[in-house]
Amino acid sequence: MSPRSFAQTGRKIVAIGRNFSEHAKELGNAVPTAPFFFLKPTSSYVVSPGRIEIPQGCVVHHEVELGVVIGKRGRDIRAADAFEHVAGYALALDLTARNLQDEAKKKGLPWSAAKGFDTFTPVGPFISATKIPDPHNVRLWIEVAGQIRQNGVTDAMIFQIPQLIEHVSRVMTLEEGDLVLTGTPKGVGPILPGEHVVAGLEYQGMELSRIEFAAIARD
DSSP states (O other): OOGGGHHHHOOOEEEEOSOBHHHHHHTTOOOOSSOOEEEEOGGGEEESSEEEEEOTTOOEEEOEEEEEEEOSOBSSOOGGGGGGGEEEEEEEEOOEEHHHHHHHHHHTOOOHHHHOSTTOEEEOOOEEGGGOSOTTSEEEEEEETTEEEEEEEGGGBSSOHHHHHHHHHHHSOBOTTOEEEOOOOSOOEEOOTTOEEEEEEEETTEEEEEEEEEEEEOO
16 A cells, blocks of 8 residues: 555545634634544545536535645654654645535534535645645645635644644554545635636645646536
């Protein structure tokens, strides 16, 4: 198993919630004082270039994120040792059926349905950690139907990557090929069938990844 093939061989997607304060505020959520996460199924992966399916009756929002690809199995990983377990990174979208999520939150129910539809984790190719020495200085952006929606830098994370890896690995073992989604900057919004979605990841002014997807109505 190689981290480079994480979208085909990885066993889980761990998504960090509300890790950018401005994003938490734009949805009317409290800014967290400790990390929290949820899981997404690996069946939600779709690799660029590809198609995003918009389910009937769902208001689907984009959330552009830096994904951390785990390269070394670990449990109870200390923050000081976290980068020893990172093989690299990937540009990713965490798609959310926002109306389903809002209903679930009101009822105190899990978000699995809102986050877990097929094609709800669009990703780009693996980027070696050597190409991003400082993952807290990465620019992420997304354009929908020709308009920039999100454009932010990972230095705005509330909890940095070592803290996230420490927190998650205290609960569950992180395995080679797992993907940790680290949160999204402000500007989330809807994607409609027929729209074209383009997202990018830049480091020190150089574009390291660009992904493209066509949004279609799910049959």
